[in-house]
Amino acid sequence: MSSSTVSTVYPGASAPVPPERITIATRESRLALWQAEHVKARLEGLYPGCRVELLGMTTRGDQILDRPLAKVGGKGLFVKELETALLDGRADIAVHSMKDVPMVMGDEFTLACISAREVPLDAFVSNRYDSLADMPPGTVVGTSSLRRESQLHAMYPFLGVTSLRGNLDTRLRKLDEGQYDAIILAAAGLIRLGLADRIRSTLPSEVSLPAAGQGALGIECLSSRREVIQYLQLLNDADTSACVRAERTVARALAGSCEVPLGAYAEIRGGMLWLRGFVALPDGSRIIRAEREGNPSAAEEIGRALADDLLAQGAEGILAELG
């Protein structure tokens, strides 16, 4: 076997075997395609001579637009088809918004790397108002996220909140048609698509704590493909990875696979990982918060401890009410 065809990575081997060809499975929304193109460009930069191709796919999550996702199966709807392409060998890797990746993955799949985070906060988008605080009582904010809805009700009880689905362009169109006075979107998606000028203000984490993984990209591959896992390590960002692992541990402990109004957000401050989380009733009438700090190398333990804090304060009662 010549060295260029060696595909087994031996323990202790340092440099990854440069890949010759990589196929990326991606959803076909404009945001998903941007993210896949971004990863393609980075891989081509890291591995000159490697041919990187995109395999665009439509997922169930993209097709079902008339119902809140919480009611039809949640995050898994966005990754299933991509994972099937990995299993079939039609693709080598799948690029995801970490926010859309289910908390529990099958053993045959691995999140090989999490790249550096974009702005993790939520954004206020409106053609009428500069910020939530400017909105008169009874005006209407569009969002379909239970996390955003519960925090809006808790902080701004006089605003109306109504459902908003669809990809980013659809959501902006619905706003521009006047169906809402304002909408809340992840800042990261708008920035990636060159739509940062639509952001009237970003919501501080004290007003809208982000979702686990928001603003971060993750790359998934088959656990059996050690060489793929290894060549993806150059895209991993250690700080983002620790933060997102802590956040996902909270979400996994509290929500499992069901949709719960829940936020989890970690930052590295002075070398320490500072994690905040909440769980709430959708109408914001109850909201339980906790925070924890610790060494980033103990990201999962910090997440577990925070989840235990929330449970000790009665999170279980909320989860039971949500059924």
Ligand SMILES: NCc1[nH]cc(CCC(=O)O)c1CC(=O)O
């Ligand atoms: N739920 C869809 C989704 N998944 C990831 C992003 C934004 C990009 C990111 O968080 O990385 C969005 C759009 C939004 O919530 O406004």
